[in-house]
Amino acid sequence: MVGIFKAKLTAPDIKAKAKALGADLVGIADGAAMDANPPDPANPQRPSDITDLDGKRVIVLARRLSDGVARIKAWGDRHKYYNDEIALTMLEETSLELVYWLEDQGYPAIIIPPTHTDPWNYEGDPKQHMTPLLSMPHAAVEAGLGTLGLNLQIITPEYGPRVVLTAVLCSAEVECDSPRTDALCLGPSCGRCLKTCPADAVKHWDRDWPACDEYRSPYGFAKLSGHIEKIIEAGTPEERRDLLRSETTFNLWQSILRGSGAITGCRRCADVCPVGEDYELMLKAALEDIPENTPDKETRLSEMLGAEQAGQRAPGEVQQIRWIGRRT
Ligand code: SF4
Ligand code: SF4
Structure with missing residues (x-):
């Protein structure tokens, strides 16, 4: 050879x-x-x-x-x-x-x-988190x-x-x-990714991936199969037609066309992260405030920080x- x-x-x-x-x-x-x-x-x-x-x-x-x-x-x-x-x-x-x-x-x-x-890892559940x-x-x-x-x-x-x-x-x-x-x-003392997450998927050095998937792939396979099921199961021809012509179908079509909304989606955790040379210059003024933050999220971050400070x-x-x- x-x-x-x-x-x-x-x-x-x-x-x-x-x-x-x-x-x-x-x-x-x-x-x-x-x-x-x-x-x-x-x-x-x-x-x-x-x-x-x-x-x-x-x-x-x-x-x-x-x-x-x-x-x-x-x-x-x-x-x-x-x-x-x-x-x-x-x-x-x-x-x-x-x-x-x-x-x-x-x-x-x-x-x-x-x-x-x-x-080969797909087990028939469209909501299964795939890697x-x-x-x-x-x-x-x-x-x-x-x-x-x-x-x-x-x-x-x-x-x-x-x-x-x-x-x-x-x-x-x-x-x-x-x-x-x-x-x-910067860890839980920052926690901006947790504060902003619309799925509440950010955990303590972990992520609830199925919860995140609904947002980071909002018009992906799970949405497509669920929407088709709804159309199949609709009670009347009129309901079926309305679902077929709905905004969801339109968004799914656009996502199939370009991948946007299927392979791309939520990235709020990335947007608000203060690390990166670009943050101070380009993003800070627009993103400093996090409207999705809640007292419950603040409490969870405090607990994470407390546990870390206690050496856990x-x-x-x-x-x-x-x-x-x-x-x-
Ligand atoms: S991509 Fe969106 S849903 Fe997923 S962890 Fe980040 S902020 Fe949360
Ligand atoms: S926003 Fe960035 S620096 Fe802050 S905790 Fe999340 S990943 Fe870490």
Whole structure:
């Protein structure tokens, strides 16, 4: 067998190319380290579950989300969905161009999108929380791009959580980045993600994912199948027709057309996070006040803070400490 010609590549070569193609942030994780440290051992999502051959490196690309739509406070505003979907589409194109470039250098490569889930894990319940083939936030931490926050969202020093992520697998044996050691999240003493969350899904270093899914994918598969069921079960032809012509059907159609509202949705927790160089300059004046906050949310944050000050660590923090980082 004739081996594939491989050009000599370095990590800076790959990063410079990815940035020239449009990525805002690039890091390179060690596939073996990700194999050895699955974020959820019960559902490991390892590079080696995707490829035995081309997963020695996980190149994580980030594109920033626009601050203009972050400044719109309504979580369900369609401008937010649409702008984020375009950012993701552009990042996917960047990833594809990087794959072609790597392959031209002799390194077969694979894009791992943040949105596709493993159909073999689907158990017939449209509301079941589905996970992608690799956890992008965890991959981003392994690639040195940031750390996880109170609700396990990725936080970067440059843009806070206001990024979309993709990964490219390949086996170019270039130098890897290391995870950051110190946490970027300010923890329950900040808690702005919890205060704003319309689903009340932010927990103590954890997230109620099914509750979040209703908002972060408001016109996704669960909504589509539920709406079709309503149409099928409607009592009269007139009710069926009205449901068919309803705003929900219209929104579902738009989401199928563009993905906005299905693969993008609520991101209020990211908008209000004070971490990131962009926050002070672009967002603070518009987002300082959090209208969704309640006395009950304040009480829960105080309890979390009190427990931490008493030296107790939440189970979520213990389990995710590698990716949350050291807290001072
Ligand atoms: S995406 Fe929305 S619903 Fe989900 S945790 Fe963030 S604020 Fe809450
Ligand atoms: S809003 Fe505050 S608590 Fe939430 S992730 Fe950002 S820094 Fe952490």
